[in-house]
Amino acid sequence: MSLASERNDIELDEKIKEQHRIDSLNLLLYMMLLITTVLTVWMFKHRRMRYMHETGLALVFGLVVGALIRYTSVPSAISHVEVKAVSHPTYNGTLPPDYLWYHMKRKLENRTYAYRLTGEVEDLTGNQFAQQATFDPEIFFNIILPPIIFNAGYSLKRKFFFRNLGSILCFAFIGTTISAFVIGGVQYTFGLLFTYKPSLLDCLYFGALISATDPVTILAIFNDLHVDVNLYALVFGESVLNDAVAIVLVTAIENYAKLYATAADGFEAIAFLKAIGLFFYVFCSSFLLGSVMGCATALLTKFTHIRDFPLLESSLFLLMSYSSFLIAEAADLTGIVAVLFCGICQAHYTYNNLSDEARVRTKDFFELINFLTENFIFSYIGVSLFTFPKHQWDFAFIGCAFVSFSKT
Template structure:
């Protein structure tokens, strides 16, 4: 029997890979084809030879304690807290208020709709369904958004809503499930439900912050040991989730049971690691981490969606009986989503706390809300023997909720997911902005220019004949000239487009150079974060058409969340975040270096392929003067710090030299080992000696 389970698991993974390749050829959403493939496996499993295929089942424990933490961590780890806080009102209103509106509408509106048709479905059952189906699935939506080119801010709002409403939806689900099992007793039950809902969310946030900072500190402690760093990221997801559940089972304050949301706690802890803990990781681990978790999320989602198809095809309730309830519930859910989007987004625009949300974005928010894995998890968590008063059907409450939930998921995957691209195009959401059009043609020009240089190398290396070289060069020179011409046409008479493109190009150079400086150990983590914050603010200003910097002495303040993080760090770890003289000198030196790099690259534009694109000498000169001023300003501040402490320069230079030499020695040793010039035994011995010297 155990062999059948393992054979089933790996067969499903193999089928998922085949489906993924097929989705690329058919240009259909991967998740849609997975569900269809899962449905087709039921008749296949009835053949004796393939009977093992359904041996691996989605159990509530497997989904809840293994799969769900992986999905939460992978999404939350890559979310930028600064971007989230800038859109927190729209994200928060959709994730909390919007979900509750949708849940109540599906429950109450669905009750009266069924009553109108002469079917008596208890309101609490429909509220339970409303809590399950109102949470949007980030995986399916974001994959489609990336494919069809949705605006970055719209994608962020969708992703933020999907992550946070998972927590809200699950909390609402647990509260309503308690009301069904314990009964509704008027105001006291409503008050207890509200208290439970608030403590789940609030307690989850607090516990998530504690776990996030604790694991970030542990990662910093083991920095340099790659296996331990990766293991700690695995632990922060699953350990936070499971420990929150354990605490919720035993936490009693003043005779009142307190339940914390494991989803909220894991979400917050994962965001802390992604935004603060990642700077404490070794450079190689930090680069590898997204691929590592991306793979786990891919496998998890593949299994969940293909097994979702198996669930639907094997429903206990007769599809002929369930068809009309499913259709009625689908209509109710669609209307409930619209009611939870349009009024809230209209109110957000009226309040003016954030940039306005365009109306066409609202249309996509209302239509593009797909449902997925969390809804299946909640359905499986419903007790098989759950019942309510006046339930007179020959199928159970769980069978009914399973049927309408999976039917609604099928609708979002088969209808909404396959039409999102067309809806985006019809609404004009996928249209390129002015900067994107220029960037598109500029990138093509750079690609063809690099191709032309490569052709020269291939000819010199005798990998091409003169005739082949002439033919290819003629072709790519033509493409290069066309791309340059189209780029100029896209710019037109605009004075700001080239300047903004140049500024974006310059900021990209700074970010790349800053990361290299940080990885070489020339600056501390807090310096890296401070400069990264400054560059992020400048990038956002350019996107909004604002001035990049107001003066060379401008102070870029940290946001309220960052201030909170620093306060927590001081209180828990007694860490001083003020800059000492050495750190201040390194900070100004890093600013000087990245500004100097930009000056060098901008001076080189004149004789490069970029000159055909960035041919606005006025804009180029303006930006060059800005960065020269910044470089001179930071150099003066460096001198002021040195003047204050005359021994500082020699101390910093000695420390920097020691760090550079250590990095060089480690890189040399790694290359010797990788190229098999030394044995594993010698590599371990030499590595140990280098580590001893560094301490």
């Protein structure tokens, strides 16, 4: 190997090391945000100040840090090479390829490097640290979100939840669906009067998104005031299920768009009925999958002696629960629905079969993970407000959103 080749390898290693350093700094940034949030929450609880929930604090801290990254960081040079696509038998040019292979010719050897698709580039010479602050969506949906949803089902007060199950399902299914269509319809109607002229499908997407409310502050106040347990169960149960309903609603809207490509300009009854059918298929299949995984865990813990080894018992519990999410996603179902009902079944059946040590360990573990991941998400939202490169501000749309949401 020549001296020039060795020098190039050293420079490449330094570049990889620098990228690793930037990734570590981004993780450290969020760790410091979480530490600050924890200490501030402790101070609020110690001083008995209850006018702000910890998720709101995490959002505020994220906004501050995001602004600092956006406006005070020194831009770092990002090397790039402009390329043009050529005709290729396996590439039609309509969508970007998954990888780009870059051939580097040297005096004594040739090397090929693969560059993976990460998304559309907005700023070629911007702040690399700010760009890295945006986490991979796959990490968010596959790693961060499932523990939050599972803990929501696992921490349910089963007695009062099942006593009010009919009302909870009515609020979650019918209420969320009506809210999504009312907000979407009002948003579309108001939008026609202004300049942005939205499509009906986009407004329905927005309606489904905004209808999935998460009343964390209200539940915290209910807990402090010791309100009626049935009222608490109704609000908490509806807030748990409406996330799953909203996600399946979005899936149904996407299926409608696929079945009827011109849905933005009209209405097609057959495609609408098929989308409704897919809605119930996805939800029911995900529900059955999660329930089966929860019951399978209950049977394993009941008819085996794995409870004699609490560490293995807790590991099996965690892996079976997380597998329900991955199986649903791999089967093109909704992992959120599956892991939610898996958590409910685990709480109702498996929990009674666990050893005392495993009960304490699983409860504490998921409570801790839920607290950290929930605050991480709100911190990330705050940071992304300034670092995300594709924000579009339309004050007419925002004003109409407030009006449409108040109508519900």
